[in-house]
Amino acid sequence: MVNTYLAHDLLWGMTPEQVPVGAPAWAVESIAAGHPVVVRRSLTAPDQIAVGVRGRLREQRYATSMAVAAISRCVRPEDLCHAESTRDLPALHALARLRPLLDASGWAWGVSGSAGFELAAGVEALHERSDLDLILRTPQFLDRLQARELLALLDASVCAVDMQLQTPWGAVALREWAGSSRRVLLKDDVQARLVSDPWQPSLEQVA
Amino acid sequence: METLSFEFPAGQPPRGRALVGCVGSGDLEVLIEPGLAGKLSIQVQTSVNGSEQRWQHLFARMFDGQTPPAMSIDIHDFGATPGVVRLRLEQGFEEIGHD
Numbered sequence: 001m002v003n004t005y006l007a008h009d010l011l012w013g014m015t016p017e018q019v020p021v022g023a024p025a026w027a028v029e030s031i032a033a034g035h036p037v038v039v040r041r042s043l044t045a046p047d048q049i050a051v052g053v054r055g056r057l058r059e060q061r062y063a064t065s066m067a068v069a070a071i072s073r074c075v076r077p078e079d080l081c082h083a084e085s086t087r088d089l090p091a092l093h094a095l096a097r098l099r100p101l102l103d104a105s106g107w108a109w110g111v112s113g114s115a116g117f118e119l120a121a122g123v124e125a126l127h128e129r130s131d132l133d134l135i136l137r138t139p140q141f142l143d144r145l146q147a148r149e150l151l152a153l154l155d156a157s158v159c160a161v162d163m164q165l166q167t168p169w170g171a172v173a174l175r176e177w178a179g180s181s182r183r184v185l186l187k188d189d190v191q192a193r194l195v196s197d198p199w200q201p202s203l204e205q206v207a
Numbered sequence: 208m209e210t211l212s213f214e215f216p217a218g219q220p221p222r223g224r225a226l227v228g229c230v231g232s233g234d235l236e237v238l239i240e241p242g243l244a245g246k247l248s249i250q251v252q253t254s255v256n257g258s259e260q261r262w263q264h265l266f267a268r269m270f271d272g273q274t275p276p277a278m279s280i281d282i283h284d285f286g287a288t289p290g291v292v293r294l295r296l297e298q299g300f301e302e303i304g305h306d
Contacts, residue, residue, distance in 0.1 A: 059255060061286075113232075133232075162231045176229040185234065185294065192291045194298055 005049055005074065007171065008112040008135055010036035010120045013072035014051070020064055026055040027062040036075070036121055037066060041171070041189050054117060054125070075120040077110025077135050083119040091115050091132040094157035098134075101153055108137040112164070131160040136174070138165045141199045147178035165198065172198040210252050211259050215270050217247035217277040225302035228295045235284040235292060239299045242279035253284035265289050269296065278303070 005011065016032045030053050031037070042050035044065045053062040081099065085092050095115060102109045110116070113133025114125040134154075136142075142150075142165060151174055154161040163174040170188030177184055183194040186201055195201035220241035228236040242248055247270070251262055280299075287295070 059286075160230075164231075173229045173231050173234065175231065179229075181227060181298075183298065185229065185291065187233070187291075192288070192294060194294055 005039050005068075005071075006076070006166075007039050007041045008077050008110070008116070009039040010075045010117065011039060011049070011051060011066065011071050011073070012036045013070045014066045015070070018066060018070060019053075023053075023062055023064065024055075024060070026057075026060050027053040027064075030055055033123075035123055036073075036117070037064075038117070041187055043189050054114075077112045077116055078108050078137070080111040080116050080119045081109060083111070085119060087118075087124075087126065089126050089128065089130065090159035091126050091130045094132045094159050094161055097157065098132075098154065098161070102134075102136075105136075105150070107142075110135045110137075113162070129159075131162055132157065134161060134163045135171075136163055136165050138167055138199075141197075142177070144177060147174055151175060151178040167198045169198060169201050208252065208254060209256050209258070210250065211262055213249040213251070213263065213266055215247040215249075215266065215275065217242070217245060218274045219244055220277040221303045223303040225299045227299045227302060230283065230285065232285050233287055233291065235282055235287040235295055237295050237299045238281040239303055240279045240281075242277040244277050247275050247278050247280070249280040249282065251282045251284060253282075253286075255284065255286050261289070265292060269293065276303070 014031050014037055016028050019028050019031055037051035037053050040050040040052050040063060044050045047068055048065040049068055051064060051066050053064065111119060112135050114130050115132050117123065118125040154163060164171045165174055165177060170186045172184050172186050183196050184198060186193055186195045186198045224240045226238050228234060230236055249266060
């Protein structure tokens, strides 16, 4: 079966019995409460998918895998662009302000991280000091000047906004691509590496 | 949030300084400046608690069998994997060499 799930997708359907023995108790509780898991960039057996379980605390992240056959529902970051919330938090205000600007950018964009988790699962994951995590689908080259303009838009927000560019080859931080570094960090399913063009990465330094 | 300090024997200070990496989860920011001759000092601020041993091993392995330049390295870590930490440090070392 072709794996059609992408990093940052939220998946439902994992059961506590499917959590490996030895997993932390909070991870089992999260699954038992019906919370979704987050697709990670990592290779697995073809009938499995690499996922992360989120706990309430920032350092509570548990990496595991789930059976593709167990997936009952999938929500993508781009499904959450127009999700509404009544909570009064900086990350959600930043999202409301950026929504029309990003819609007008011509690229597909989405909400990931704790904001995405909260909007998709209805679980309170955001707090007063949470960053807003966004992704941008960039199948075509986004030049570094465009990246700088986009970053300036994001940096005018009421909280820190982190955007990841999803190129056909992996993910790169908008902030780094907009910066002056000759090479930038590109993460794919297998490795992280430093590349000068995230849309045409030749084999450079590999982690 | 945890702040850790490490020290290793080193040679002479480098001439340049470098800032590489990125603030954001799974990544880190590395600032390298010339240090005091003979001493490599590393400060790590990390969002991952209880990671001192892992950092110690990572640095010890990187500097094993060589005398690194006397640098003062400041690291802000946001849960980067050891592989990413290595890449960022190597990127920083390359940049101070290019000064």
